[in-house]
Amino acid sequence: MTAPYTAAPVPPPASAPADAPRPAPGALRLRPLPGEVTASYLARLASAYRMPLTHLLDGLGIRLSPGPDTRPPGSELTLTATAQQYLAAFTRIPHPHLRRALPCLSPTDRPHTSDPTGETATALWQHTPPALQPVRACTVCVKHRTPDAIATTAWIYPQPPQVLLCIRHQQASSDPRHTTPLGIRTLPEVAHTHRRLARAVSAAPALTWAATITTRWYDHQQHLATRWQTRLAALTAAYPHTCDGPASPTLTCRSLVTYPETLTLAQALAASPTAP
Ligand SMILES: [Zn+2]
Structure with a gap:
């Protein structure tokens, strides 16, 4: 599992010369989204x-x-x-x-x-x-944050386990290859587990370990396969375009499909006396 994107080395520039013209304040107020590209x-x-x-x-x-x-x-x-x-x-x-x-x-x-x-x-x-790479932000949040809704796409760097959730508008993004965020109303356990555990484990190294373990289970050992297959089927039925992309939804939806178990496992690992 990867760490959130950190700034690439910036070419160290000179301070603005004292007489350099600074741009005048703009007429519009447009705030960035948290974690935005x-x-x-x-x-x-x-x-x-x-x-x-x-x-x-x-x-x-x-x-x-x-x-x-x-x-x-x-x-x-x-x-x-x-x-x-x-x-x-x-x-x-x-x-x-x-x-x-x-x-x-x-x-x-x-x-x-x-x-x-x-x-x-x-x-x-x-x-x-x-x-x-970043993923697409919740489309409703983007509309609210962008005057006149000209721009409908914003990109966010997700935190481990590489899932970006908007609980308020029930949208999730887990892969940059998806052309839109996916609705999660058909997966109530995703939002439920997020509300219960996300804050407690967000900063724990155990979360990265848990994501690595559930990814391996998903890819190779098929633990909890029925549960994950049910979630994946619900997502692909609601968003058939996920099957048309350059990669299989089995891969592009992986971190979202395993998200509840990743958080639950992270909580268990963090509570362990030998926690990572
Ligand atoms: Zn939202």
Whole structure:
């Protein structure tokens, strides 16, 4: 099981020169979602202002370096410290608050120099490894957070065990290859177990161990096979498009199908005297 995505090394940029023009505060307030991909937030911001991402960055004085793939989940935008300061100024969100929501932002108060091109405010596309790729956020939450609902997609880095749940709107995402979050009303035990245990085990190393164990059971030993097959059948019946993707739903729904047992096992491991 993988750790949540952490910021790729940011080219250490120079502090903004004293006479560098900072962007004026924007007219709209658009908050990031917790754990949101930087590129996803910038795309929603551009959408709110009815302009392409490239125009938004240009208007903020941020130079965009092209990359091999230019959108999530395969790529993420890395901002230099000066670019992050410009973004904070434009969004009217203090940088520490912005950084708390966007995991790939970095501290801006450490010493830094300019990036290799000499630019200080730069956005650079970087490849995101498959195991660390984000998943789609709850569509209802995105609508509520995005003015006029122009943008309907947002990407979030999930915490172990790589399942993103919105209990309020009964949606779950477990794989970047799904074209939409999946409804979980037909799997009441998922939400029930989440409410009961998620907070207690979220920070425990036992959760990572438990996810590794249930993944192995699911892949090789078929423990609890009937229960998991029933959940998978319910998901694929409600979302037949999951069968049309590049990977089988047996794989793409795995962490969601095993989620209740992963939490339950994590609780048992954490309570063990020899807890990891
Ligand atoms: Zn939601």
